[in-house]
Amino acid sequence: MPVADTCGPTPPSRCSASSGIPRTIRCFWINLTEKLRREGPETRLLVEEEHRLVDSLDEFLNEVWQSTSGTDLAAALGSDDVELQDIAIDDCWGLARRDPRFLVLVRRSMFGMRPEAMDRAIFVLNSCSLNMDNLYDTKWMSMSNRRYVRETFTWTVDEAIALLDRTQDEDGFERASFSACIYWLLVGPSPQGDHFVTLVEAATLRAAATGRMHAAAWGLVLRVYWAGSDGASVLDRLLGEEPALASTKMTAEVKRHLDKHGHLSL
Secondary structure, eight states: OEEEEOOOSSOOSEEESSSOOOOOSOOEEEEHHHHHHHHOTTOOOEEEGGGBTTTOHHHHHHHHHHHHHSHHHHHHHTSSOHHHHHHHHHHHHHHTTTOTHHHHHHHHHGGGSOHHHHHHHHHHHHTTSOOTTOOOOTTTSOHHHHHHHHTTOOOOHHHHHHHHHTOOTTTTTOTTSHHHHHHHHHHTTOSSSSHHHHHHHHHHHHHHHTTOHHHHHHHHHHHHHHTGGGHHHHHHHHHHHOGGGGGSHHHHHHHHHHHHHSSOOO
16 A cells, blocks of 8 residues: 655655654655565665655555555455455545445445455445444545435345345344444435335245345344334234244244234334
């Protein structure tokens, strides 16, 4: 990654960046990532005089862009190394400030990631969701860029199952929790209409039919919650369509809550 450093005296044609002793207030940059990849950790890092930051800002920004948006970034997202995937996701988050397509790349590739990296992708993509707990700092990312990413939050049934599978039992869908990020990703581009209700119901039934009971249980919670005062009838209908749902502890909890309150709260 290109970084800024200082070196001197006034200034020579090349100066060492490894001395740690700044000898001028002038600011220079060097692409440490590229240098270390090419020559290894024992290389001597030298800063070129022409890489003065004030004089070559466009070149510096271009180096940043190229070092994080080329084949290395794509390879990291597609690797089996969760650490590399996490780093690539964060790189995409930063780059999406300028070009939201980088977060769209994360959205398109997230279901092939390691589970821990997928959690990171969920957290990062949530920054573009309609989550009411989000702090929308337009200095970090414009609302138009966030909206561009959010428009891709339309999920297949299998993708919805994969998202529900990452729900954390200890938090459920409580506000400000990690699983609340999943909730708002499922809601998608707009809270209007019933597209997300239909999606989660289909995901719940398919998950139960295929033995993915963790996803099925949390899908059931959402579907009954969205039904409001009709929660009991919706629960009975779902149990009739997929009897396997009755086997989860969550279903028993949902029934008890409905019997006591007449609706389900998250």
